[in-house]
Amino acid sequence: MDSDVRTKYPIGSRPAISFVPYLIFCSYLVSLIGAFTTVELLHRRVSGSGWRSWVQVGGCAVSFGLVAIWCMHFVGNRAIILGDGEEDIQLYYSSTYTAVSAIIPVVVIYLGLLIADKFYNRKRALVRYSALVVCGVCAGAAVTEMHYLGNYGTTNYRLIISWSHVAGAASIAVGACLISFGLFFHWSGHWVNFIWRRVVVACFLALAVSGMHWTAAAGTWYELQGYHEGPGRERNLNLIIALCLCLFACAVCFLLGFLKQRQQRMLKDRAQQVVLAVATFDVDGRLLVSQGGLMPCQTITRQFHQRTFDDEFNASHPVFHWLFRVSRNWTGVVDLIPTMREHLQSTGYVQTTSSPTYTSESRSSVDSGDDPSYSATFRELFCVTAYEIARSLDTSLQNMGTLFEDVLTTGTLLNRMTYYNNCGKSMILAEEVATTTKDVEAGIVNPILFGKGQLLVLTKRVDTTEANRLENLGYRFAKIDQIGDQLARSLQIPRDDLENQVGRLDAFSKREPAIPRSGTYLASFLIQPSPTMRGLDVVVPRATPDRLPMVKLSADELDQQQMRLLATFNGLSLDDCLTQIGQRTATDTKDDMFLEKFRNRIHDLLRDCPEATLNRSIFSACQLDIAHGMTSGQKVLSPATMFAFCGIKEIYMQSLQSLTLRTIPLSFFQANLRSYPGCPDHAIFAQKNHKEFSSLVRVASNAKTPAAHTPSTKWPSRLARSKSKSSPSETPWQPSDSSSEKGLVNTSSASTSDAASHAWASIMVTSTQNVTVDEGSSNGGNLEMRDLGVRSEVSVAETESPTLADRLMSITSGFRDPYAAKALPKDLHYGMS
Incomplete structure (x- = not known):
């Protein structure tokens, strides 16, 4: 060590303090990167009480405490130059204090974020604001504690602080954190997911850390206690670690951005497919959505294949009538889910690798234009998809609700264009027509709007207990004015159309069967x-x-x-x-x-x-x-x-x-009349479904060859039969319908004995009362009613009775x-x- 340094800076002296401007700016950038990563992770977290939510909140605490605070502190302190820059009198830190100063803020912030995440969604305003205050105080305290604990880890200086600066720095940290997390949770509660709003929150968080740091630094003096012995590059060790953590946070941000873009592409693609969604309303009429403001949904198939050019899948289609009736009696089809799953795997419509988990990526786009059993396949896809959504909601298929009375059109924003006719009235034409037709007047008589996707919606209304259970799973209930923009973008439909459709779904969920009891x-x-x-x-x-x-x-x-x-x-x-x-x-x-x-x-x-x-x-x-x-x-x-x-x-x-x-449609009105609670057609309908879909597994070898090898499923089929048996006789489920019903089910003939071999076996059990005359009775031959028990009659199942229509x-x-x-x-x- 140079003796001039000892002479120039004796023990107990206070060297002059100067700063490197570009490192000050870099310290703010480091804090901003950590804060933005924290906000993005918070934005994509899953609320609830499960371990996944705790892990995600822990990731947010690590990002904010380790990158936004700890890294910023040591990058900022690297900008402090003592004396004339001699290496022997610069700031050096104890490894113990450095490690402790990195752990404690993470723990404190984790507690604050956990409290805010758990209690901010409560209905009482006092609970919400109290949770927000606790979160802000914990975050501000973590920033302040980390700064002074890290500073007291210096090995060659004694710190002299100004308590007024300490109070001011702590006030800045707590106040800015309160503003930041207040804005975030307020906007998050209203599903305002614009990225510039998250950038504003991140800037306030970075301002809280940087403002506190430099306010405290302005009120801190360093009294020399010793000289550093060893290479001077040790002072850059914390700086290198901080920069590495900062680069890792940048990588996380890029990954989150990539996942966001991928999700948007998936939503855009889903808007052009046949999708099943669940519209669940609470007692206040709020809609159940995910953290991103989207309804629970899953792709059924990429496209419904029409048999003819003018065939349209809507409320008048016999397949839709089948779905409508099944959703009002899930009990009659829930036992068929394993059988349907096996058939979908054997025909190649669903591809699986190791587990029977079906997502939109596993749906096969097999061309079924020549497949006579595609109607049954689509119905199977609907039932299996509803079952998978029920599993994701941790409920049974019977609690999934009933199918909405119409097929909603999605993806209309992708291909619609607006023009003004001679009267100045806005008209909407399909892009395909507008771009291929030279005479625009051809579309004025009957303006049309082509949608590329179709949405089937299961609706139900839940009580407070069920609503709390769903919220614990990570879902939330929101009003349409809060989530309208996100939901409209995901469905690719105008916002006004979305509000109208959600209003119809809400009214439908409250509708009771309009069947009078008497009179x-x-x-x-x-x-x-x-x-x-x-x-x-x-x-x-x-x-x-x-x-x-x-x-x-x-x-x-x-x-x-x-x-x-x-x-x-x-x-x-x-x-x-x-x-x-x-x-x-x-x-x-x-x-x-x-x-x-x-x-x-x-x-x-x-x-x-x-x-x-x-x-x-x-x-x-x-x-x-x-x-x-x-x-x-x-x-x-x-x-x-x-x-x-x-x-x-x-x-x-x-x-x-x-x-x-x-x-x-009159046919849909007939389906309504066969779907009310207590209707005897439910049992007959379930009976026919069991005969039809159990036979599909037996004839699976005659269907399409699977597109890829599918391992055997772990779901046993209790209804499967040997392939050597002939398929049971099938009759249309609504014999009185017109020929538009043709092709809904397989109408191949078989013997009645084979039909009776089915698990349900079409056995009708009736209770009979026999009236006998006891002539030997002392009552003079009075009639006596005797219950002779139950008699079983084996016969073909009854057909559905004619409806009122x-x-x-x-x-x-x-x-x-x-x-x-x-x-x-x-x-x-x-x-x-």
Whole structure:
């Protein structure tokens, strides 16, 4: 050591302090990189009480405590020059203090972030603000503690500090951390995920660290206690470690950015596929979303393959009707999931490596244009996808909710364009049409909007207990104004369309079955050809599309005299009924009072359904059950009946006169009538599904060859049978439907004995009561009821009974064609003569 240094800087002296400007700037950049990494990790964390959430919060604490604070401190202290820069009197640090100063801030920040992450989502404002204050204080205290603990680790100086500077530095650290984390959690709670907002939070966090550091440095003096002996490069060791950690944080930021871009590409690609999503609402009407503001969803397949060019997958499609009914009775199909999984693997539609986990990447895009069983394959994909989403939500398939009544279109922002016609009105055309058609006027008559993706949505409403369970899994409930932008971008649809669709989903989740429990009703059954001339539509109330427009005629069932009075109006139009009632002489008899009530109910029906066609519709005196077969044991749950005015609208009169009415496909209305709770069609439908899908595994060798080798699944199939057996007989699940139903299921013939060999075996078990006469009894031959037990009858399963819509359609056809009335069921002829 040079003796001049000892002379110039004796022990106990205070060397002059100077700074290297570019290192000061570099220290702020280091702190900013650590803070930005912390914010990005916080932004992508998963809330909840699981270990994954704890690990992610721990990563945030390490990033902030080790990079943003510790690295910044030693890079900043490297900018301090004592004296004239002699190596012997510069700052050198103890390795013990250095290690402790790196660990303690990480622990303190971890506790603060854990408290904020756990309690900030609570409903009480006091709890949220208290958690935020604790987080800010812990972060500010960690910054202050690390600075002074690291400084006191110097080996050759005694620090002299100004307590006013200590208070000011701590205030800066706590205040800036409070502002930073307050902004972050506030914006995060509103799902404002713009990157510039996260940059603002990171800048405030870096300002908290840097501001505290240099404020404290301004109030610190160094009193020389000894001279460093050894190479001077040791003072750069902490600097090198800090720069390495900073570079690692940069790599993490780039990785997070790459994952974000990849996720956006996946969302954009998913918007062009057939996707199944779950719309779960809490008691306050908030929607369940992930941390990124997206609904739980999964790809079913990349595209639904139509059989013909004009075939469209919508609410009138028979496959959609099958999905709609299955979602209302998951119990009837849950045992088939392993069987469906095996069939999908054997046909190559799903590729797996080691576990049966199905994601959008594992869905095969096999061309099924020539596959006659693709309808069954798509239905299998739907059920398996719903099961996988249920597993991700840690619930059963039976609790997944019911399918929404429409197929939503996604990906419309990818290919739509807007132009203005001669009247200045904005029109939307499909990009394909607009770019290939020279005459733009060709699209003005019927402007169209092509969507590249389709979204099926399962809806349900949960109570507070279930909502808390889902939040513990890492999901959150949010209002649409909070997550609208993110959700609209992920679905590639306009924000206004999204809000409208979510409103419909919310209303659908609150809808109860509109089946009256008792009474006699007067209804209107108005049908019209669909605009595409591919089926019939029926007019229904917009709020309750699973029933017809109806008014209550009587609270009880009508007596025979009232039935005879209504029979006199059979075959008359509504106007003729009103005219005939008006021509009667008014008396105070019960008949006239009933007819007056009948006329008032007709006027009420006209008010609820103000359609001109209803005035010309024909009255049917046939008394029909509103819900067919809705029983519990031997007790009828819904004895409500109805009489209807039946009419057919002209095709050129598509618009409705009331906003409370809408039209839905008649086939979908029939599916609604077979899906209400307690309907006996559930058991028959489940029976047919078991026969159909268990046979698909047996004939899997005749299907497509798998695209890649698929290892055997660990899921056993209890319903699988030997491939040597012939497939069971299959019949359409709705025999009364038209030919549009054709191809939904395999209609290959087989023997009844093979069908009976199925696990369900189509065995109908009935309980019988035998009535016998005990002539030897002392009671003089009185009848005695005896229960002789249960008798089993083995037979082919019953077919589904005609629905209310089927019966009304037969009545309407009978009025239009008198010869068709001969083909009506016997129970429909009553009152028509």
